[in-house]
Amino acid sequence: MKEQKIPKETIKRLPLYYRCLNRLVVLGKDTLSSTELSEYLGIKPTQIRKDLSYFGDFGTRGVGYDLRKLFKEIESILNLERSWNIAIAGVSNIGCAIMDLLDFNHSGFNIVAAFDSDNRVVGSNIYGITIQDLDNLKECTADEPIDIGIIAVDPVDAREVANCLVDKGVKGIVNFAPTLLNLPKEIEVVQMDLTSELGWLVFYIGHR
Amino acid sequence: MKEQKIPKETIKRLPLYYRCLNRLVVLGKDTLSSTELSEYLGIKPTQIRKDLSYFGDFGTRGVGYDLRKLFKEIESILNLERSWNIAIAGVSNIGCAIMDLLDFNHSGFNIVAAFDSDNRVVGSNIYGITIQDLDNLKECTADEPIDIGIIAVDPVDAREVANCLVDKGVKGIVNFAPTLLNLPKEIEVVQMDLTSELGWLVFYIGHR
């Protein structure tokens, strides 16, 4: 293992490795070569080996990787040994879908609070979570610290909501609103944006 | 304008420019500098100018860009002058949220068909679309050609559904299932995957 700068792209691939390994562990497999993994993921074997090599020498030459061990390694690298608390702002369609998603494949991400501005849903219960008024986001005191905020509110409200979430101590945000958030740079932001993905998709579809 | 290879990353930014310009046009603005645009989007002015320069000389030196004209140019580059027909496979939570999203900001993407395997929803009507049985996907004949498929079904079914969609003539697919699709390489695929985004997010959150 080297003390190098690790490419962001490498980090983005780790969760793919992680999920695939998880499935294979469940299936009871116990050794895996980079070539094999590459077939499952559509990522070149050399790429996989280089990615892993940033973090250590996990494989054995001539053999491959011990599946379970590699899984544990990646779990530890990604900080997925512990669980993470998530708050969701906005529980109309998308927000609700996310709650379902995270609730269903309980993958170390726990929804601990949910907010909405619509009076009709405030106070109701979705997947065991009582929806709070979005206006209370500033004041509310969570029993547990919130690590990550997910923004699924109207674009015009996204920036303010993001600031509130940061005030409440979140370290990362997933933003489904097509809005630039102006946050301190130590806050990690993931932008998820279907319409803009569709935009570049049709560029390529049209140019053939 | 040059006959060069255009970076994929450039294409991915165009929809961001497009949406921002759209908003500004609505506000009645008429001239825009790259620096100004950069403040809205968090993208460096030189980056914006280089991106645009791949497609032509849209600005005037000393002045900036004619907002409306630039908007039209990008619209044309992205093939957003025409509208695009979309079919959705899977209308439980995520699928439904997508229908709402595209229906709401009617942005040239029309949902023309929707499928689900759940008998309880087949035949029902969501946002004016009658849900068809997913098993009929192969046989069904759409009145209009389908350009893009959105996959929001169970991961284990995703590959088969994708193949059916391609048989029906879609040129591009947005896949919300964490599954590698094995499709002919002329089919453009966008992978959307919240759990894996959360995965790399916590890597960075944990390493501070």
Next chain:
DNA sequence: AGCTGTGAACGCATTCACAGCG
């Protein structure tokens, strides 16, 4: 022989510095 680990080469994308024009 088979598969991993890695420096070196390559290719792609961003940034810089400045020329070109209004």
Next chain:
DNA sequence: CGCTGTGAATGCGTTCACAGCT
């Protein structure tokens, strides 16, 4: 003087070729 357009330089990520174990 201000802002765009662009070749050249830099930086980042992927691929290659092969050394190193088993």
